[in-house]
Amino acid sequence: MMALPKLNSAPKYELNIPSTGSPVRYRPFLVKEEKNLMIASESGDPKNIFRALIDTIGACVESDLDTRKLTSFDVEYMFLQMRAKSVGESTKVGLKCTDCGTANEQIINLDEISVAVPEVETLIQLTDAISLEVSYPTFNSIIESGINEGNQEANTEQAFSLIRSCLRTIITEEERINLSEVTKEEVQDFLDSMSSAQFEKIKAFVDGIPKLEHDVDFTCKNCGHENKLTIEGIANFLS
Numbered sequence: 001m002m003a004l005p006k007l008n009s010a011p012k013y014e015l016n017i018p019s020t021g022s023p024v025r026y027r028p029f030l031v032k033e034e035k036n037l038m039i040a041s042e043s044g045d046p047k048n049i050f051r052a053l054i055d056t057i058g059a060c061v062e063s064d065l066d067t068r069k070l071t072s073f074d075v076e077y078m079f080l081q082m083r084a085k086s087v088g089e090s091t092k093v094g095l096k097c098t099d100c101g102t103a104n105e106q107i108i109n110l111d112e113i114s115v116a117v118p119e120v121e122t123l124i125q126l127t128d129a130i131s132l133e134v135s136y137p138t139f140n141s142i143i144e145s146g147i148n149e150g151n152q153e154a155n156t157e158q159a160f161s162l163i164r165s166c167l168r169t170i171i172t173e174e175e176r177i178n179l180s181e182v183t184k185e186e187v188q189d190f191l192d193s194m195s196s197a198q199f200e201k202i203k204a205f206v207d208g209i210p211k212l213e214h215d216v217d218f219t220c221k222n223c224g225h226e227n228k229l230t231i232e233g234i235a236n237f238l239s
């Protein structure tokens with residue numbers, strides 16, 4: 001029997017993982033990955049969609065990469081770069097005029113989208129004797145914490161879940177407590193026992209989690225209003 005020829009000894013590209021700056025080589029998606037993404041998208045379940053993103057990244061990256069360690073902004077950025085090389089460098093998005101609400105179709109060049117990762121203090125002093133080490137949450141922990149369930153109670157729980165997923169170690173004069181070895185309830189009790197000022201410091205870190213964002217200026221085709229918008233989050237780049 002004759003072996004079929006190999007179609008795609010796919011070209012290789014390189015990108016830097018935003019959270020670590022490490023370069024990785026990757027290939028574009030092939031039909032098998034596109035098929036998985038389509039199935040996930042048709043399921044309408046955000047968990048399935050996010051899993052498919054991370055699986056696609058794992059499949060297309062050349063080197064061994066522990067995808068469980070990637071942050072949310074790593075996954076969004078890496079996926080978008082891979083999509084640019086696979087499906088096309090630009091994408092069409094419908095942006096609503098802030099004045100009249102008319103949808104204006106805009107073309108966005110995916111190569112221009114970047115994620116800024118500022119140097120931030122990851123040791124938060126809570127009292128003279130107690131400090132808390134934080135880091136950006138992994139994409140995995142965000143999936144595990146559940147995606148927007150819609151009701152207010154779920155949203156509050158989700159916000160706390162995101163905060164908990166940033167907390168790493170509590171450091172006192174006597175000990176270092178690794179929070180991955182402590183129950184979720186104990187961590188929540190610790191958060192609940194904070195003063196507003198202490199909690200604000202943690203919230204400031206969480207609010208500063210880097211995001212995929214892109215500024216777009218356009219003149220509305222209907223009313224002529226000059227719009228200046230910032231598109232955020234991967235869902236808004238995929239349409």
Ligand SMILES: [Zn+2]
Pocket residue numbers: 097098099100101102220221222223224225
């Ligand atoms: Zn308008």
